[in-house]
Amino acid sequence: TPFNRILLTGAAGGLGKVLRESLRPYASIIRLSDIAPMAPAEGSHEEVVQCDLSDKAAVHTLCEDVDAICHFGGVSVERPFEEILEANIRGIFHIYEAARRHGIKRVIFASSNHVVGFYKQTEKIDASAPRRPDSYYGLSKSYGEDMASFYFDRYGIETVSIRIGSSFPEPQNLRMMSTYLSYRDLTNLIGRSLFTPEVGHTVVYGMSNNRDVWWDNHMAAHLGYEPQDSSEEFRAKIDAQPPYAPNDPAGIYHGGAFVEAGPFED
Ligand code: NAI
Ligand code: 15L
Numbered sequence: 001t002p003f004n005r006i007l008l009t010g011a012a013g014g015l016g017k018v019l020r021e022s023l024r025p026y027a028s029i030i031r032l033s034d035i036a037p038m039a040p041a042e043g044s045h046e047e048v049v050q051c052d053l054s055d056k057a058a059v060h061t062l063c064e065d066v067d068a069i070c071h072f073g074g075v076s077v078e079r080p081f082e083e084i085l086e087a088n089i090r091g092i093f094h095i096y097e098a099a100r101r102h103g104i105k106r107v108i109f110a111s112s113n114h115v116v117g118f119y120k121q122t123e124k125i126d127a128s129a130p131r132r133p134d135s136y137y138g139l140s141k142s143y144g145e146d147m148a149s150f151y152f153d154r155y156g157i158e159t160v161s162i163r164i165g166s167s168f169p170e171p172q173n174l175r176m177m178s179t180y181l182s183y184r185d186l187t188n189l190i191g192r193s194l195f196t197p198e199v200g201h202t203v204v205y206g207m208s209n210n211r212d213v214w215w216d217n218h219m220a221a222h223l224g225y226e227p228q229d230s231s232e233e234f235r236a237k238i239d240a241q242p243p244y245a246p247n248d249p250a251g252i253y254h255g256g257a258f259v260e261a262g263p264f265e266d
Pocket of ligand 2: 076077112113114164165166167179255
């Protein structure tokens with residue numbers, strides 16, 4: 001059964017703009033939120049609320065009368081620690097505290113492959129592999145997954161943490177031939193994550209049915225996620241690109257260039 005009201009954070013972002021439309025079947029009302037301005041509500045099925053995730057009281061109000069949260073808001077690339085701290089680390093604490101106080105029982109967390117970004121592309125891992133964050137950004141997602149685990153064990157709030165690979169209109173380079181997640185597959189994975197009865201805290205890799213993958217989703221089989229798309233349809237275009245230099249992290253690590261972002265000097 002669809003939810004009455006779903007909250008989508010990060011609604012002004014690349015994925016948020018897509019999900020604004022594609023999550024529509026999952027709820028009667030979708031409440032859209034971001035720190036950035038958004039297009040006004042289109043009808044009675046939309047609500048638009050600008051909100052800074054680092055503002056605890058504002059996030060509490062944002063979550064009023066919400067039945068499930070899709071948490072996609074935050075800093076989505078490597079940045080100085082202080083920026084990540086406010087948006088991602090304080091932000092996810094505020095989301096879970098608001099969920100607890102409002103009795104919201106299900107969260108879908110946009111985690112990232114950068115939680116395991118320091119694995120080599122020659123290594124295949126499942127959700128039980130020790131995390132190897134590749135950045136402050138990856139660390140904040142790792143912390144978010146721990147927050148999800150804690151709020152399930154302590155308060156029974158269930159979460160699916162989706163370690164999204166690369167979700168864009170198409171793969172942009174050879175690395176993304178492995179990490180690509182189509183918008184259609186992302187939408188279906190969010191649906192499975194919202195409607196599967198018992199998920200506890202489930203970690204799933206967000207990837208399409210790509211040929212050469214580094215991640216194994218057997219530990220999330222209960223979600224029944226079956227990707228429909230594959231990066232293979234873009235193979236010819238990507239093959240036309242020059243190969244990576246032997247020392248280019250894009251051809252070595254799961255996280256690609258994130259492994260060498262920074263340091264940020266004051
Ligand atoms: P994006 O950067 O386009 O969107 C993130 C949104 O969060 C932006 O609209 C931004 O204004 C908002 N935001 C930032 N700080 C905020 C704050 N303090 N309060 C409220 N809102 C704030 O990123 P994208 O690609 O749409 O990603 C969405 C989510 O999925 C992010 O959490 C990202 O980390 C995650 N993700 C995305 C991947 C992808 O391939 N697109 C891969 C892995 C994870
Ligand atoms: C992410 O986590 C980022 O949000 C996104 O912009 C891409 O860099 C993606 O990972 C990726 O690894 O391709």
